[in-house]
Amino acid sequence: MTFRKTIFWLHLISGCVAGVIVLIMSVTGVLLTYERQTIDWFDRGLRAPQQPGRPRMPLEALLAAQPAAPTTVTLRAEPGEPVMLTYGREGTVYVDAYTGATLGKGHTGVRKFFQSMTSWHRWLGQEGPGRQTARAITGACNLAFLFLLMSGLVLWWPRRWTAASLRAVTWFNGQATGKARDFNWHNVIGFWSLAPLLLVVASGVVMSYPWANALLYRMTGSELPVQGAGGGSGGGPPRGEGRGPRGEERRPAAPSYEGLDLLVENAKRQDPEWRVLSFRPAGPRRAPLAFTLDRAERGRPDLRTTVTLDRESGEAVKLERFSDQSAGRRLRTWVRWVHTGEAGGVTGQTVAGLVSLGGVFLVYTGVALSLRRLAAWRRRRGRQADVVETAKADRLG
Incomplete structure (x- = not known):
């Protein structure tokens, strides 16, 4: 088996295993694109500046x-x-x-909607102890998505660099149908989404795995902060808040x-x-x-x-x-905002949302191509069985 064929089968298997979870994370990623702006819009009447007229x-x-x-x-x-x-x-x-x-x-309804989408994005909607298992699943599938993007680049790479072959994998073919259309969409969307998707997915891996977080610090020659001393995760619930060991809500201390x-x-x-x-x-x-x-x-x-x-x-x-801050801490602080695209303002959010939508189509076209391959394989097996049966009948006749 050639190197390219090995990569192809690893790519296909990884996509089939992680496809559903990647689809969920991509769809929720799209819906979370303008979370802050949407909440601000619904709260705009409450945030309208008041007439000062007196000391605060x-x-x-x-x-x-x-x-x-x-x-x-x-x-x-x-x-x-x-x-x-x-x-x-x-x-x-x-x-x-x-x-x-x-x-x-x-607006409570809007906030609950985004909380629900965040829960599905991170923990597949699980609550309590189930979140740990769900987080492990989303982390593993996000890592698989990173492999899919890198292996996809290997598979996308044209065997011959001609204008026709390059156009076939970088631009949409409106005349294509069926398998040709799915193949064209998979390649074109993957090509245009690759760079920003790599940033979104790789930053997600850093937030999912302590070893990836530690690698970020080692790459910059920075000392890894002690857990709980700040700067590790760049997020989490407010101090004194969150959930206890049995999943119950903990209230903050009286201020x-x-x-x-x-x-x-x-x-x-x-x-x-x-x-x-x-x-x-x-x-x-x-x-x-x-x-x-x-x-x-x-x-x-x-x-x-x-x-x-x-x-x-x-x-x-x-x-x-x-x-x-150290170089590692500064880089780690950016990770959360790179993941959402907010590091680039509204433009960055838009790009992150569009490539998340691209992830939805990559899963769809990837699954469609896999099912077409499976159907073609079953047809070949059927034809081979028919040939064998015909040969047996000829010998017996």
Whole structure:
């Protein structure tokens, strides 16, 4: 068996094994493309700037007046922007920064839809203990998808570099039907989607496997951070939140708002150009409080500063800018945003969504070609059986 034929059969088998899961991840990837923009659009009435006309209400009093402690508090620099209070999976509430009046709750249905799509994308919709098994399956299939993309390039490579052969695998043939059409679509979509899909899928592998994450650090000659010390996963639930060992919901610790306004003002001074400031108020009364200041909405970790302040003195205990991180940590921080395309803004999101749609067609055409191959093989076997039976009959006659 030649090298190319070996790659072909490995490609076909991997596609048949991982195809359904890759299809689910691709479809949900398409649906998650404009998650942030969609949520903002549905919440646009609640996020409309309020008329200032008076000093901002002290944040300590504003939060103390809330019926429940939020998991995350988000402030925006633009005058009149409301305070956004996030309550984990329970939703988001917008509060007038000047009066403390509740403006309304974010669109719950839209958020639940995207939470469901994220759950299917990462864990095949599983909850509780089943997530660990589902995550292992999606991780393995994502790794198989990476192999499919790289082996697909080998199979796509024209045997002869002529204008006709190159056009056949890089441009759609509107006249083709049946097997020829599926083959043409598979090659053309694979060619135009390959580079961005490699980024999307490879970043998914880094987030799925500790060895891939460690490899990222070793490639840059950086020391791998201690798990739990920050910078490992670049995500996860807020501190004190999440699920316990039996899958039950854990509530954040009761927060202390004493001296919070002074802490917020001190945090703002760390980056005068901040646009979005967020923090998680949960934690022991005297524990340091971490603030994140962003110069952009999302997707630009290089424009983010994190400062941890002592609650009693208000002094900075730790200040971390993107430039202060190791090369491995900086690269790892980009991974999550490369995966969603948000590292490239709306254009990057659009490209990520389009290549995810390309992944849907790659699975469809790949399965169609496999079924056609199987049907052709069964027909050949049938004809061979007929020839054998005819030969037997001739001998007996």
